[in-house]
Amino acid sequence: MVFLSVLTPVLAVILCLVIGFMLLKPREAASMSTGKPASKSENFRPWVDQDLQDDTEITAREDEVGDWMDSSEEDLPHVPYSQKRYSEEMMLQRSQDFYTLMNDRRSVRFISPDPVPREVINNVIRTAGTSPSGAHTEPWTFIVVSDPEMKHQIRLIVEEEEEVNYRHRMGEKWVHDLAKLRTNWIKEYLDVAPFLVLIFKQTHGILPNGKKKTHYYNEISVSISCGILLAALQNAGLVTVTTTPLNCGPQLRLLLRRPANEKLLMLLPVGYPASDATVPDLKRKPLDDIMVYI
Amino acid sequence: MVFLSVLTPVLAVILCLVIGFMLLKPREAASMSTGKPASKSENFRPWVDQDLQDDTEITAREDEVGDWMDSSEEDLPHVPYSQKRYSEEMMLQRSQDFYTLMNDRRSVRFISPDPVPREVINNVIRTAGTSPSGAHTEPWTFIVVSDPEMKHQIRLIVEEEEEVNYRHRMGEKWVHDLAKLRTNWIKEYLDVAPFLVLIFKQTHGILPNGKKKTHYYNEISVSISCGILLAALQNAGLVTVTTTPLNCGPQLRLLLRRPANEKLLMLLPVGYPASDATVPDLKRKPLDDIMVYI
Numbered sequence: 272m273v274f275l276s277v278l279t280p281v282l283a284v285i286l287c288l289v290i291g292f293m294l295l296k297p298r299e300a301a302s303m304s305t306g307k308p309a310s311k312s313e314n315f316r317p318w319v320d321q322d323l324q325d326d327t328e329i330t331a332r333e334d335e336v337g338d339w340m341d342s343s344e345e346d347l348p349h350v351p352y353s354q355k356r357y358s359e360e361m362m363l364q365r366s367q368d369f370y371t372l373m374n375d376r377r378s379v380r381f382i383s384p385d386p387v388p389r390e391v392i393n394n395v396i397r398t399a400g401t402s403p404s405g406a407h408t409e410p411w412t413f414i415v416v417s418d419p420e421m422k423h424q425i426r427l428i429v430e431e432e433e434e435v436n437y438r439h440r441m442g443e444k445w446v447h448d449l450a451k452l453r454t455n456w457i458k459e460y461l462d463v464a465p466f467l468v469l470i471f472k473q474t475h476g477i478l479p480n481g482k483k484k485t486h487y488y489n490e491i492s493v494s495i496s497c498g499i500l501l502a503a504l505q506n507a508g509l510v511t512v513t514t515t516p517l518n519c520g521p522q523l524r525l526l527l528r529r530p531a532n533e534k535l536l537m538l539l540p541v542g543y544p545a546s547d548a549t550v551p552d553l554k555r556k557p558l559d560d561i562m563v564y565i
Numbered sequence: 566m567v568f569l570s571v572l573t574p575v576l577a578v579i580l581c582l583v584i585g586f587m588l589l590k591p592r593e594a595a596s597m598s599t600g601k602p603a604s605k606s607e608n609f610r611p612w613v614d615q616d617l618q619d620d621t622e623i624t625a626r627e628d629e630v631g632d633w634m635d636s637s638e639e640d641l642p643h644v645p646y647s648q649k650r651y652s653e654e655m656m657l658q659r660s661q662d663f664y665t666l667m668n669d670r671r672s673v674r675f676i677s678p679d680p681v682p683r684e685v686i687n688n689v690i691r692t693a694g695t696s697p698s699g700a701h702t703e704p705w706t707f708i709v710v711s712d713p714e715m716k717h718q719i720r721l722i723v724e725e726e727e728e729v730n731y732r733h734r735m736g737e738k739w740v741h742d743l744a745k746l747r748t749n750w751i752k753e754y755l756d757v758a759p760f761l762v763l764i765f766k767q768t769h770g771i772l773p774n775g776k777k778k779t780h781y782y783n784e785i786s787v788s789i790s791c792g793i794l795l796a797a798l799q800n801a802g803l804v805t806v807t808t809t810p811l812n813c814g815p816q817l818r819l820l821l822r823r824p825a826n827e828k829l830l831m832l833l834p835v836g837y838p839a840s841d842a843t844v845p846d847l848k849r850k851p852l853d854d855i856m857v858y859i
Contacts, residue, residue, distance in 0.1 A: 349843035352671055356837060357802045359682050366688035366801045373695045373793060377646055388653050389858075394660035396856045400849055401667040402792060403807040409850050416859045488809060491788045491830070495807070498696060498792020499667060507660045508651045513697040513789070515782060527859070536785075543650060549643035555694055556703050562690045564683075565710045565821070 372505060374555070379510040381548035382464040382540055389417075391507050392466055392541070398503040402496035405487030410473040411496050414527050417466050424526055425469075426461035429538070432519045433458070460512070464540035468511075469523065470497060471533035493536050504541060510548075511539040666799060668849070673804040675842035676758040676834055683711075685801050686760055686835070692797040696790035699781030704767040705790050708821050711760050718820055719763075720755035723832070726813045727752070754806070758834035762805075763817065764791060765827035787830050798835060804842075805833040 357365060396413045404410055416422055433456035461467060472493040476484035486492075497513075504511055516523070520535035651659060690707045698704055710716055727750035755761060766787040770778035780786075791807075798805055810817070814829035 347845040347847055350846045352673055352675075352838055352842045352844040353840075354669065354804060354838055355802055359685075362685045362801050362803075363682060363688070366685045366692070366797065369797055369800045370688045370692045370695070373692045373797070375648065376695060378697050379646055381646075388657060391653075391656045391660045393852060393856070394657070394664045397852050398660070398664040398667045400852070400855045401664070401670060403672050403795070407847055409855065411855060413856045414859065415856060418859050421859050490785065491809070494785045494788030495792040495795065498789040498794075499796050500792075501697070501789065502793050502796040503660065503663055503667070506663045507656050508649055509656075510648060515785070527857075544646055544648050548646045550646040551641040552644045553641055553701055558687060558691050558694070561694045561703065561705060562687070562707045562709060563821075565708065565712050565715050 373502060376501065376505040377510070377550045378512040379544050379548050379550060380460055380512050381545040382460045382510065382542040383545045384463050384465065385543050387465045387509065387542055391509070392468075395500060395503040395507060395509075396468075399496045399500035402492065402499050404492035404496070405489065408473075408476060408484075408486045408489070408492070410476070410486040410489040411493045412471040412473065412529065412533055413500075414469040414471065414529070415466055416469065416527075419462070421526075422462055422464075422467055425467060425523060425538075426458055428519050428522045428526065429461060429516045430456050430458055432517060432522075436517050460540045464542040466541040468500075468539040468541055469527065469535060470500075470537040470539070471524070471529055472536045473533050475532050477532070490536065497537055497539075500539070504539075508543070509541055510544045511541050514538050514540075667796060670795065670799040671804070671844045672806040673838050673842050673844060674754055674806050675839040676754045676804065676836040677839045677842075678757050678759065679837050681759045681803065681836055685803070686762075689794060689797040689801060689803075689835075690762075693790045693794035696786065696793050698786035698790070699783065702767075702770060702778075702780045702783070702786070704770070704780040704783040705787045706765040706767065706823065706827055708763040708765065708823070709760055710763065710821075713756070715820075716756055716758075716761055719761060719817060719832075720752055722813050722816045722820065723752055723755060723810045724750050726811060726816075730811050754834045758836040760835040762794075762833040762835055763821065763829060764794075764831040764833070765818070765823055766830045767827050769826050771826070784830065791831055791833075794833070798833075802837070803835055804838045805835050808832050808834075 392415055396415065399413065400409065400411070402411075416425065437456055470493060472489045473486055474489055475486050478484045501511065501513070514537065516535065516538050523535050523538075524531075524533060686709055690709065693707065694703065694705070696705075710719065731750055764787060766783045767780055768783055769780050772778045795805065795807070808831065810829065810832050817829050817832075818825075818827060
């Protein structure tokens with residue numbers, strides 16, 4: 272009895288230690304998975320572009336306001352604005368002609384090596400720069416690459432990542448589906464097109480005092496600017512294919528020596544269509560499927 | 566001694582319970598804050614548009630591939646593609662003219678009530694529908710509102726939320742800055758403009774078997790489409806102002822009876838500029854500030 276009563280506190284301490292250890296263990300595991308949301312939890316999406324993902328929701332949507340105008344813009348004096356007013360017949364004709372022109376646009380992966388005048392590209396980029404942007408931050412940088420060696424470096428980076436994406440990240444289903452794909456990780460157009468336009472979004476700016484300046488809605492703004500860029504290319508008789516290279520952003524940013532506040536959003540190879548270019552025979556939705564009138 | 570040895574196990578059990586309770590408590594707290602990331606942690610951003618936020622990174626970026634083409638598109642037969650090839654002089658002239666036209670575009674908040682032909686709006690929306698989209702999902706719905714009562718309902722919802730945003734969510738700093746703002750939560754143009762175009766992104770589609778179909782890059786796709794829409798409006802001699810109404814998405818979606826897979830991305834009031842319209846006297850960055858040539 273005396274022996275037992277001496278042993279009891281020892282047993283109690285051991286019991287406490289065991290219980291404590293059991294309770295601590297899952298808590299550590301929980302806090303670890305909280306700290307690293309990209310670990311093998313249900314949120315694990317290895318094929319998601321980590322570079323695009325890491326800022327859009329965090330940087331772009333702080334302090335934002337609805338109408339894309341901030342006080343710095345409003346401090347400016349206002350000036351009268353007028354615009355050429357066309358007759359109704361003229362408006363109809365112009366809107367019809369512009370629709371016809373834009374409806375001829377297609378994503379073309381077969382691009383001619385024929386040279387394109389650089390001044391045309393300058394005008395197209397100038398046009399993209401007329402896009403509206405949140406608080407008039409103009410958060411875009413257009414890198415225009417014509418140097419053959421640089422184009423090839425870009426191709427190597429894009430193809431390597433695309434192959435990794437397809438082979439390893441997409442899983443078995445994707446590898447199977449791949450057999451059907453004529454478009455795979457070989458991107459010949461990155462060498463062949465006379466120009467590659469890489470469009471970076473500036474997730475924030477730097478104020479004169481060195482502090483960060485939030486760029487409201489930077490991804491939406493730069494995407495709108497890309498829409499205007501696509502219209503300008505089509506208007507000039509040039510073609511491109513809209514691509515968002517997965518997980519290449521950081522490597523391409525370093526290759527092109529862009530600062531850390533710039534993230535690659537899109538890569539557009541630009542040129543004339545190849546003489547034997549083909550496109551998938553797809554249709555666009557009719558107006559009634561995309562518009563509701565109230 | 567016997568009394569003590571009887572008491573020891575009881576004390577040990579109480580000790581174990583106390584330790585266990587102390588260990589359990591913070592773990593529960595930790596798991597609770599994990600489950601609700603929008604609680605008052607450092608991630609708390611009450612002024613962020615919860616409606617836009619809740620899907621972009623989760624739905625839009627699953628399974629996505631880099632070149633916006635999926636197997637369903639590639640299953641289509643290919644057809645030859647050619648495009649009108651202009652002389653270099655003609656390309657230069659066209660690109661210069663289009664730049665001049667787009668550079669005249671400004672965000673205009675003073676819109677004339679003058680009626681606009683509906684067929685022009687149809688053509689403009691048709692043109693927006695020619696935009697490329699991830700895997701050709703065409704994930705956009707354009708709601709065109711001309712009904713005065715519906716426009717007014719929209720205005721009430723937008724103004725109420727904007728006032729809440731300004732007054733409560735923006736904090737003291739914003740309320741102070743507000744004094745400088747000529748643009749506040751009063752949005753007269755929502756009543757006045759002959760058309761309001763509300764652009765919804767479809768975060769996913771529904772397959773014939775009822776399953777969800779992922780819409781890759783839906784926000785980027787719809788934003789590109791908006792860029793083409795802005796170009797089409799400008800080409801027709803119409804004006805708008807790009808707005809992304811904060812936190813109004815769910816209410817406006819219900820008002821307009823849109824399905825749950827559609828999220829409001831933008832609201833564009835459309836019309837001629839008012840005769841006394843003014844715009845801030847802002848400048849755009851020169852080409853050298855937005856383009857790097859390699």
